[in-house]
Amino acid sequence: MKKLIILLAIILSTFTFAIEKNYKYKKIISMSMASDELLYALVSKDRILALSGNSDKNEMRSALWNKINDFNQVKDNVEQIMALEPDLVIVPNWIKKTVISQLEDAGINIYVYDTPSNFQEEKNLIKELSCLLEVKNIGARIIKDMDTRLLAIQQKIKKSGKPCPRVLEYSHYGSTNGKGSMFDDMLSNIYCKNIANEIGIYRFAKISKELVIDLNPEIILIPIWDSTSAKNCSKFFTFIKNDKSLAEVDAIKNNKVYAIPGKYVYMYSQYIIDGMEEIANSIYELK
Secondary structure, eight states, X not given: OHHHHHHHHHHHHHHHHHHHOOOSOOSEEEOSHHHHHHHXXXXXXXXXXXXXXXXXXXXXXXXXXXXXXXXXXXXXXXXXXXXXXXXXXXXXXXXXXXXXXHHHHTTOOEEEEOOOOSHHHHHHHHHHHHHHTTOHHHHHHHHHHHHHHHHHHHHXXXXXXXXXXXXXXXXXXXXXXXXXXXXXXXHHHTTOEEHHHHTTOBSEXXXXXXXXXXXXXXXXXXXXXXXXGGTTTHHHHHXXXXXXXXXXXXXXXXXOEEEEETHHHHOOSTTHHHHHHHHHHHHTTOO
């Protein structure tokens, strides 16, 4: 009987704690696609007041594209944000300073985060946000999942015995990502040599088709932003593969040109691990 009473007391106290849990921030707004994805994974949906409004375009741009239609969307509209009366706004450090100043002048709590440029910084951001939002256990779970999956990819690559390929990201804008970029770190984590890093490109830069020919990459990765249902995503991909001036480039010659969703290259959220898995599976033919 005594054991039963103790058990009931424990259950009651746990239930009471769950009911009385009073989070400091319960009306949160996110102002970037990356923080949309992080916030959505970290907190219950009733604590999300609004999202950036850029994450619902299509399946190639964001992992949330078909999950957030019921949320308010604010973009960088300060007046709309103020009208919603949030208790916290999560802001990326690249947003206009005038927007940050207006929010601060309105007395709104803001959390300005530094955009991560590597895997470790991404995990640090998740940890910081989970502490701020009082969901440390959820943040720890996300980080553990990222670490576990990365280790699994690396072990598969090592087991495959395949050499580290020379890789070039080449977007339809004629641009690439070099040293100091998240994409560079992603490639490093899956044992690929980023050619843009090798030639001294820092972060983001445009490159000519002539340079692509000179660099002669073994692998070309093309970020795709258009919906697969619209069939537009294949245009640049097809153009590159059929461009006669590129015919002698190793990646073209050996059919090693791969399309990757843009959401995995530029979003800087926990989904970078999905990007590394997809890139590794394509490059090393792990599946």
